[in-house]
Amino acid sequence: MRDIEYIKAFGINLKxxxxxxxxxxxxxxxxxDIPISQIGRIERGEIxxxxxxxxxxxxxxxxNVQELFNFNIEKKE
Structure with a gap:
């Protein structure tokens, strides 16, 4: 199952x-060597x-790869 909030947070951090x-x-x-359209979709959290x-x-x-994952997500209760 995809976690949309996590995917969006990754994109925001990449940008x-x-x-x-x-x-x-x-x-x-x-x-x-990644298409520019894919970079945009990643940054917008679309993929x-x-x-x-x-x-x-x-x-x-x-x-370092770890820096791309250095973000926080607020959990919704």
Whole structure:
């Protein structure tokens, strides 16, 4: 079962890390060999990305994979 809140939080964190490093979506797409449309869908939380894509993104951003998962989600009761 997909956890939409988690997927959206991952995308928000990816966008934050990308913009903090002053990297455009197009540049990230080119350096990670991932289509720019997919980068946008990940950042908007529209798709549940794969482990290999997460690894490619971390390499392109020159960060540890763990940083992409360094976010908090508020649980709804």
């Amino acid at each position: 934050k890390l990308r913009t903090e490093n002053k990297i455009a979506q197009e540049e990230l797409a080119n350096s990670s 549940n990305t794969t482990i290999s894509t997460v690894y490619a993104l971390s390499k392109a951003l020159k960060i």
